[in-house]
Amino acid sequence: MKKVLFVLALVVFASCGDDDVDYAVKNEQDIKAYVEANGLDATRSESGLYYVVEEEGTGERPTINSSVTVAYKGYFLDGDVFDESSSEGATFPLQRVIAGWTEGIRYFKEGGNGILLVPAALAYGDAGVSGIPGGSALVFEVNLLEVN
Numbered sequence: 001m002k003k004v005l006f007v008l009a010l011v012v013f014a015s016c017g018d019d020d021v022d023y024a025v026k027n028e029q030d031i032k033a034y035v036e037a038n039g040l041d042a043t044r045s046e047s048g049l050y051y052v053v054e055e056e057g058t059g060e061r062p063t064i065n066s067s068v069t070v071a072y073k074g075y076f077l078d079g080d081v082f083d084e085s086s087s088e089g090a091t092f093p094l095q096r097v098i099a100g101w102t103e104g105i106r107y108f109k110e111g112g113n114g115i116l117l118v119p120a121a122l123a124y125g126d127a128g129v130s131g132i133p134g135g136s137a138l139v140f141e142v143n144l145l146e147v148n
Contacts (some may be wrong), residue, residue, distance in 0.1 A: 009126075010090035014073060021135060023119070023120045023121070023126055023134075023135035024048070024119065024120075024121055026069055026120070026135065027048075027119035027120055027135070027137040028048065028119065030077055030137050031050050031077070031117045033118065034117065034139070035050060035117065038133050040052050040115065042115070042117060045103065046121075047099070047103060047122060048119045048121060048122065049100050049103055049104055049116065049117070049118060049119070049122055050116075050117035051104050051107050051114060051115065051116050051117070052114045052115040052117075053107055053108065053112065053114045054112075054113050054115070055111070055112050055113050055114070056108060056113040057108050057109030057110050057112025057113075057144060058109060058110070058111055059109050059110025059111050059146075059147065060109060060110050060147040061103050061106065061108070061109045061110075061147070062094060062105055062106050062108075062144070062147045063094075063106070064094055064095065064102060064106070065094070065095065066074060066093075066147050066148070067091060067092065067093045067094070067145040067147075067148040068087070068089045068091065068092060068094060068105055068144060068145075068146065068147055069088075069089040069090065069116050069144075069145045069148060070087070070089050070091075070092065070105065070142050070143065070144055070145060071085050071086070071087055071088070071090075071142075071143040071145055072084070072085050072090070072140050072141060072142045072143070073085075073140070073141045074138055074139070074140045075138070075139050075140075076136060076137075076138065076139070077133045077137055077139060082131055082132060088145075089143070089145045089146075091148060094106070098118065098122060098123045098124065099120075099121075099122040099129075099147040100116055100118030100119075100122035100123055100138070100140075101116070101140070103122070104116040104118070104140075104142070105142065105144060108142070108144040109144070110144055110145070110146055110147050111144065111145075112143075112144050113141075113142060113143040113144065114141075114142060115139060115140065115141055115142070116139070116140040116142060117137065117138075117139055118137065118138045118139075118140065119137050120134070120135045120136055120137060123136065123137075123138050124136065
């Protein structure tokens with residue numbers, strides 16, 4: 001009986017690992033450290049999205065209902081790339097992308113570019129999605145080519 005209780009205690013203890021991570025707090029700390037380490041002049045929005053407008057652009061500014069063509073590179077805070085478009089970009093309706101993009105792309109006009117630092121809550125959440133672990137803060141270099 002003692003062995004059963006010991007094993008049960010180990011299972012319960014082991015299951016208390018990363019499940020208790022507060023990704024909102026962790027992402028905020030990690031993004032701030034990334035911004036500082038890379039000397040970025042980032043702005044934090046109310047939602048927790050950090051963004052850097054390197055060039056605002058001179059064309060049309062997208063709305064939440066816009067479809068946009070964006071050349072982008074997506075990577076983790078450690079620099080590992082998980083996705084990248086061609087230089088011609090990819091076209092997306094802003095209502096069908098992660099919340100960090102729905103908000104962040106609207107800080108640019110056509111021809112604009114910069115960086116979006118997206119906490120998990122505005123990306124793929126605590127569960128993650130194919131190749132992106134749950135709780136991941138993401139970095140996107142974006143170039144808004146066209147508002148369609």
